[in-house]
Amino acid sequence: MEGFDAKQQSHDQLLGQAGDTSTTTSLNTANTASKGTVAPDAALEQALNQALPADEHEHAPPTNTNPAFHIALDQVASPRNLDSKKVQQDANLRDNIGTRGDYLNPRGGTNTVIASGDSDVIRGTGRGFNTITTGTGKDTIILGKETTNRIFDFDPANDRFALAGINPKNIVIAQGKNPGKGGLAQPLDSVNNTLIIDKRSGHILASLTFTKATDLTENHFVKLTPEANASLKGLKEEGFKTQRGNGQLTGTQGRDRLIGGDGDDFLYVGDDGVKFNPATGKGGTEFPFATDSSGTTELNLNLQKGVLKVSGNYQGFDGLPLFSQGETTIDPKARILSGADPKALVDGFLKVPKDVEGNLLSGTHLHFSPAGDSRGNFADATVVRFFENTPTDAKSGKITGEFELKPEEQAALLAGNLYVNLHTNIDGDGDGRAGFPTGENRINLNRNVVQFV
Numbered sequence: 195m196e197g198f199d200a201k202q203q204s205h206d207q208l209l210g211q212a213g214d215t216s217t218t219t220s221l222n223t224a225n226t227a228s229k230g231t232v233a234p235d236a237a238l239e240q241a242l243n244q245a246l247p248a249d250e251h252e253h254a255p256p257t258n259t260n261p262a263f264h265i266a267l268d269q270v271a272s273p274r275n276l277d278s279k280k281v282q283q284d285a286n287l288r289d290n291i292g293t294r295g296d297y298l299n300p301r302g303g304t305n306t307v308i309a310s311g312d313s314d315v316i317r318g319t320g321r322g323f324n325t326i327t328t329g330t331g332k333d334t335i336i337l338g339k340e341t342t343n344r345i346f347d348f349d350p351a352n353d354r355f356a357l358a359g360i361n362p363k364n365i366v367i368a369q370g371k372n373p374g375k376g377g378l379a380q381p382l383d384s385v386n387n388t389l390i391i392d393k394r395s396g397h398i399l400a401s402l403t404f405t406k407a408t409d410l411t412e413n414h415f416v417k418l419t420p421e422a423n424a425s426l427k428g429l430k431e432e433g434f435k436t437q438r439g440n441g442q443l444t445g446t447q448g449r450d451r452l453i454g455g456d457g458d459d460f461l462y463v464g465d466d467g468v469k470f471n472p473a474t475g476k477g478g479t480e481f482p483f484a485t486d487s488s489g490t491t492e493l494n495l496n497l498q499k500g501v502l503k504v505s506g507n508y509q510g511f512d513g514l515p516l517f518s519q520g521e522t523t524i525d526p527k528a529r530i531l532s533g534a535d536p537k538a539l540v541d542g543f544l545k546v547p548k549d550v551e552g553n554l555l556s557g558t559h560l561h562f563s564p565a566g567d568s569r570g571n572f573a574d575a576t577v578v579r580f581f582e583n584t585p586t587d588a589k590s591g592k593i594t595g596e597f598e599l600k601p602e603e604q605a606a607l608l609a610g611n612l613y614v615n616l617h618t619n620i621d622g623d624g625d626g627r628a629g630f631p632t633g634e635n636r637i638n639l640n641r642n643v644v645q646f647v
């Protein structure tokens with residue numbers, strides 16, 4: 195992954211959270227590939243390819259040597275091997291697709307895949323880089339050599355992997371140990387992520403954001419057989435709506451078969467595949483710096499054609515929205531819970547005068563990290579977008595935002611991986627409480643808010 199913007203880094207550090215920008219270490223270990231496995235694996239790979247429907251055959255795909263997708267086993271925490279005797283075979287993929295599920299193959303390139311609320315099969319074997327949100331249901335992600343799949347919402351209680359032409363004994367499961375942040379550009383080997391590594395090459399086959407490696411076992415893996423690939427040959431005749439080509443392919447509420455091209459594709463469940471429950475927040479849900487504010491916030495979300503619209507309001511706040519009064523210094527009565535120096539804190543904020551779309555600096559930010567659902571609590575101060583926050587009196591106001599989200603940002607949103615933080619400052623009503631520059635209310639757009647239909 196690329197390092198993130200230096201301005202955002204300083205913002206990050208000033209909020210007292212880890213700002214290490216180190217990226218994934220490129221290290222192809224001269225490793226210990228066991229003798230005698232290469233030829234059978236290659237033969238199996240060829241048999242798997244031939245068993246695919248004709249429009250999915252891979253033709254001499256290039257080798258992916260990008261160092262960002264490789265890591266040495268001494269750069270990860272608690273690496274462990276799969277016990278290949280405990281990994282079952284799967285001879286039928288077709289039956290893993292739910293009655294409203296999809297079959298999604300983005301093929302080569304740098305792709306984004308957002309699957310459905312039912313059980314889907316996603317093929318991540320095109321030797322590129324895929325960002326995947328699986329949605330709900332029991333989803334199967336097919337892993338193939340030299341392909342990296344970043345999965346934003348892997349659910350160990352429901353989802354699993356199928357190994358295409360990779361012997362399970364070459365699979366290593368580990369926890370990342372990189373403390374670096376950077377919004378969606380957080381390193382693949384983030385301390386928050388589980389890594390699935392092909393130890394022959396050090397290739398990262400999957401990076402599962404915000405998951406614990408200890409939650410994965412051999413039960414999360416099956417070996418893919420040529421029969422399993424062949425079971426997908428009749429999907430079109432069965433009524434799956436097939437779409438092929440480059441760019442964005444948008445599915446229907448029924449069964450879809452979406453096959454991308456060699457370039458960068460976006461396979462998308464469709465706007466009618468998801469809805470949003472109202473998102474609420476309060477001081478006690480602030481993470482990592484809970485506040486004793488009695489203020490509350492409610493936001494409503496809408497996503498149409500890649501545009502996220504957010505509107506809502508806050509009330510009962512201790513402080514006015516940060517920067518809403520044109521201030522360039524922090525009110526001495528405001529409480530900075532990170533322990534940061536107030537001047538350094540505000541200077542850090544002021545270094546990011548607008549977001550990637552040109553929305554001007556405000557104290558209300560969109561961030562990347564889930565909290566408040568089954569995955570645990572995470573935070574990352576990197577700004578993804580700025581909202582408009584307009585006070586209507588000293589304690590309440592209106593929040594709006596309209597953002598054109600990139601496909602991977604839509605994937606983060608629909609994985610429940612974004613949150614809104616309302617930073618405050620200045621004692622508007624003179625009661626001696628001047629808000630929280632580190633954040634007075636956090637509103638998690640988590641799995642309880644995003645609802646696949």
Ligand SMILES: [Ca+2]
Nearest residue numbers: 302303455457
């Ligand atoms: Ca593609």
Ligand SMILES: [Ca+2]
Nearest residue numbers: 310328329330
């Ligand atoms: Ca799904």
Ligand SMILES: [Ca+2]
Nearest residue numbers: 445446448450
């Ligand atoms: Ca569908």
